[in-house]
Amino acid sequence: MIEWNAATIKDFQHTLLDWYDQEGRDLPWRHDHEPYHVWVSEIMLQQTQVQTVIPYYERFMDWFPTVADLANAPEARLLKAWEGLGYYSRVRNMQRCAQQLLADYDGQWPQTAAGLEALVGIGPYTAGAIASIAFNQPVPAVDGNAYRVFSRLLKIDDDIAKPQTRQVFEQAITRIMPHDRPGDFNQAIMDLGSSYMTARQPDTAHSPVKRFNQAYLDGQELAYPVKTKKPRPKPVAYVAVLAQMGDQWLMVQRPSTGMLGNLWTVPLIKVDELDLEEDASTADLLAAVTAYFKREYRLILTAKMLKLRPVTHTFTHQKWTIQLIGGQVQPADLAYFAGKGVLLAELDQLPMPKVQEKIFNRANVH
């Protein structure tokens, strides 16, 4: 058994940081320690891979170079900057946070983890990351990498899906991390976790810290971390209505709460909400959709079933199967319609989720 005494801890710190100094990745947000840069990158990196984030980060800094630019940006522009990244409330919370900083903090970032965690969208992980990287505070940043790395090094078998387990790791890491380079230490752990100490196919034989890895030394690496699995996505049936009014496409903005908040799609209707009988025919479905348009939008829709394969889209917790309907609405003033008519050439101005892109692609709308 490895004994994590003071000498082991020093040895580990130096081994890890020496490796990081040599092999650490050169990433766009590592060019300086500006809290704004650290913050934006950390929010983008939540549940999202580095390779995906890089181009989004570059463009975001181009469009919104400062906290004030972010605070004052039109929301549609923000969502456009986030389009395709997912978890769209992240960017809306970022804008609220930016406004909060300007209004209540005189534009000055809190420099402690506790102070940072009081801001919207900043939880324990991000608070630790910003505090350690931007402000040199000796606090851990416990993300999936840290869970994986330290559960293996120390053979911690607490279930990382449980909220209370965080404390176990925070305590262990706080004891092990150096007080002179906390930000580099936290980032080194992340680099380690995404290179040699990955979840499925670790390459610990070549890891700079393999001699500290008790699970590896015991041949039990893949048993860590311990994590209960999540339920399967629940199937949900939808119809999408691709309706034209003259040369415009009918688009609706989703409510600000719930999935894909404030993003734009064609009208998407849960089949359950159409109150169809078990043995409903295609004609019944079209009639129900037409009635829905009249009731909800005050629009007269002429609908037809599109002979296309349904679009499927799987979210973390829902699996949508979407039948496509085409149609036209009589010209109207849209006073009761919670959306607008948009020319094909203007569609790319609207922030839309991936599932909407799939719908347009299936229907060959380009």
Next chain:
DNA sequence: AACACGTGGGG
């Protein structure tokens, strides 16, 4: 304490 909340990649 659970569950909602996106998307892309790999096996």
Next chain:
DNA sequence: TCCCCAAGTGT
């Protein structure tokens, strides 16, 4: 196709 994972947070 399905499952799991990836720099989590809000409710």
